[in-house]
Amino acid sequence: MVMLKEKLRKENGALAKARAVRSSARKLNLVAASIRGKSASAALTQLRFEKRRIAQDVKKVLQAAVANAENNHGLDVDKLYVAEAWVGRAFVMKRFHTRGRGRSAGIEKPFSNLTVIVRERESTDKMTKTRAKGFSKKPEGTETVKQAKKKAPAKAAAAGA
Numbered sequence: 001m002v003m004l005k006e007k008l009r010k011e012n013g014a015l016a017k018a019r020a021v022r023s024s025a026r027k028l029n030l031v032a033a034s035i036r037g038k039s040a041s042a043a044l045t046q047l048r049f050e051k052r053r054i055a056q057d058v059k060k061v062l063q064a065a066v067a068n069a070e071n072n073h074g075l076d077v078d079k080l081y082v083a084e085a086w087v088g089r090a091f092v093m094k095r096f097h098t099r100g101r102g103r104s105a106g107i108e109k110p111f112s113n114l115t116v117i118v119r120e121r122e123s124t125d126k127m128t129k130t131r132a133k134g135f136s137k138k139p140e141g142t143e144t145v146k147q148a149k150k151k152a153p154a155k156a157a158a159a160g161a
Contacts, residue, residue, distance in 0.1 A: 013083060013119040014069035018061045023054045025089045025112040031058050032085040032114065040066050040080040040118055058085075058114065065118045075120045083119040087112055 021028060031054055035043035040062065047059040062082065069075040090111040096104045 011119060012073070012075060013117050014065055014073050014075065015115060015117045016061050016065035016068055017116075018057060018114040020090050020111045021054070021057050021114055022109075023057075023112055024110040025087045027052070028054055028058070028112045028114060029087040031055050032087050032116075035062070035082050036085050038082055039121075040077070040082060043082050058116075061114055061116050062118075065116045069118050069120070079120045080118045081121055082116060084115070084117040086115055088115075089113075 031047070031050065031052055034050075035046060035058070038046070043062060044059060047055045047062065066077060066080055069080055070077050090113050092111070093109040095107040095109060097107050099105050
C-alpha cells in the first residue's frame with residue numbers, strides 16, 4: 001500500500017476506493033472498463049446516463065478521486081483522466097431459499113471492491129510535437145476504396161500514353 005501511494009505521488013495521480021460495494025465483480029467491471037482511459041469529465045457524463053444501477057456508485061468513487069487530486073495533490077481538474085479502474089472480489093453473503101418438498105437452495109450475494117486512479121494528462125505541447133514528426137499519419141498503402149478508384153483510372157491513362 002505504501003508503494004502504491006509513493007508511485008501515485010511521483011506520477012501525478014490520486015486514488016479513491018470503495019469497499020463492500022453491493023454488486024458482483026463481473027457486473028461492476030463492465031462499468032469500470034467503460035471509463036478507463038477517458039477524461040474525468042467525459043467519464044462522469046457517461047456514468048450519469050448509464051442504465052446500470054451500479055454506475056452511480058462508480059460515479060461517486062470517481063468524484064472522490066477527482067476531489068482527492070484537486071485538494072490533496074493540487075492537480076488541475078480539467079487535465080485529469082481515468083488512468084486505472086479495477087475491481088476485486090470482497091466477500092459473499094450466503095443465504096438459502098426454500099424449495100419444494102422440504103429442500104433448500106443456496107443463494108450467493110457477492111460484494112466487490114472498486115479502486116479508481118486519476119492522473120493528470122501531459123501537456124499538449126508534447127502531443128503537437130509527435131504530430132509534427134508524422135507519427136499520427138496513416139501508413140502508406142492504407143487508402144479508402146474511393147481513393148483507390150480515383151487513382152486507378154489515372155494510372156491506366158498514364159500507362160496507355
